[in-house]
Amino acid sequence: MNLYTIVFEDNSVFEGGTIETTLWMKIPNKKIRSIFYNIPLGDCIVLSGYNSYYHFVETTVDLSGENKGQVQVEYTYLLGKKENQYKVYKINIKTGQIEIKIIDNNDNFIKQLNPHGWK
Amino acid sequence: MATLMNFLINYVDSDVTYVTTPADYITLNLVNDYLIWTAGDTTVKDLMTHEPSESELNNAATIIDDINAVTVGLCLLMDYSHNVGGSYYTHKVKGMGENKRYVYCFRFDGATAMIPRLEAWDTSAHTTSAKHVLGAGTPANSFVKAIKTTSGLPGDSWVGTAIAGIANYIELDSAALTIAKDLYANIKIVIPGNYATPAAEAFVLTVRYTYL
Numbered sequence: 296m297n298l299y300t301i302v303f304e305d306n307s308v309f310e311g312g313t314i315e316t317t318l319w320m321k322i323p324n325k326k327i328r329s330i331f332y333n334i335p336l337g338d339c340i341v342l343s344g345y346n347s348y349y350h351f352v353e354t355t356v357d358l359s360g361e362n363k364g365q366v367q368v369e370y371t372y373l374l375g376k377k378e379n380q381y382k383v384y385k386i387n388i389k390t391g392q393i394e395i396k397i398i399d400n401n402d403n404f405i406k407q408l409n410p411h412g413w414k
Numbered sequence: 415m416a417t418l419m420n421f422l423i424n425y426v427d428s429d430v431t432y433v434t435t436p437a438d439y440i441t442l443n444l445v446n447d448y449l450i451w452t453a454g455d456t457t458v459k460d461l462m463t464h465e466p467s468e469s470e471l472n473n474a475a476t477i478i479d480d481i482n483a484v485t486v487g488l489c490l491l492m493d494y495s496h497n498v499g500g501s502y503y504t505h506k507v508k509g510m511g512e513n514k515r516y517v518y519c520f521r522f523d524g525a526t527a528m529i530p531r532l533e534a535w536d537t538s539a540h541t542t543s544a545k546h547v548l549g550a551g552t553p554a555n556s557f558v559k560a561i562k563t564t565s566g567l568p569g570d571s572w573v574g575t576a577i578a579g580i581a582n583y584i585e586l587d588s589a590a591l592t593i594a595k596d597l598y599a600n601i602k603i604v605i606p607g608n609y610a611t612p613a614a615e616a617f618v619l620t621v622r623y624t625y626l
């Protein structure tokens with residue numbers, strides 16, 4: 296199953312990749328109508344009506360210890376931006392728990408984001 | 415593709431970057447290689463011809479001082495493949511704890527969404543930081559000090575940030591990476607004077623990063 300499916304305003308569709316290869320930077324530069332985001336443990340988040348969207352994967356690599364050298368995916372993040380507000384879905388890949396928060400563009404989390412990732 | 419990270423140590427001249435002088439660096443095979451923090455002695459040292467045993471490491475342990483804090487004097491790369499510069503298992507990390515910039519290198523092969531971090535944990539579960547070396551539950555007291563050197567020298571007698579757990583970490587750059595980039599840090603272990611609990615504790619150094 297694809298990680299996400301994007302439906303654009305012109306009704307065309309883009310199928311996302313996997314957690315390892317998300318294809319997020321390959322998304323065509325068109326206005327997005329909706330994102331259907333498949334949570335690895337089964338549910339689906341639908342984001343629609345936002346001005347722009349962002350997705351990224353958070354990983355860890357241990358330099359020592361029993362799992363050293365392994366890339367461990369810990370969270371994925373899905374964001375929707377409307378005006379100066381951002382809705383953030385933080386998805387724990389191991390437990391399936393989803394933390395949702397709404398922040399504004401003064402939040403350091405938003406300020407730190409690579410600006411090239413907004414779609 | 416996901417952005418990948420390689421971890422390297424400088425074993426020759428910590429005034430030169432990987433880009434200018436790649437031969438001065440060793441890329442760790444993280445599955446087999448590891449870092450040894452030790453006082454060192456005539457056995458546990460640079461350019462060992464065998465992997466140090468537990469008893470040899472215990473004999474070369476750092477001694478807690480009655481009064482003054484002690485910086486662990488030596489960081490060795492234990493190179494399992496022992497195929498760099500001869501058949502040597504250990505290589506001294508040059509510039510560790512000193513006013514040196516290009517000591518530990520984190521090579522990212524692509525962009526990130528946020529600034530990569532260096533953290534320290536009890537285990538690979540990344541849930542606790544209760545070991546003595548990590549401050550025994552008080553992250554600000556962690557013995558493990560780290561400082562970003564990507565953009566400059568750390569300074570004479572640098573103090574660094576005590577890293578432990580999710581809240582006490584260092585960022586390895588000043589912004590998310592928009593392209594592949596080498597980031598640098600210096601790391602040292604400082605044991606407080608008259609610390610009451612001697613121990614041999616293995617902790618987990620972790621790089622947390624993101625990709626798009």
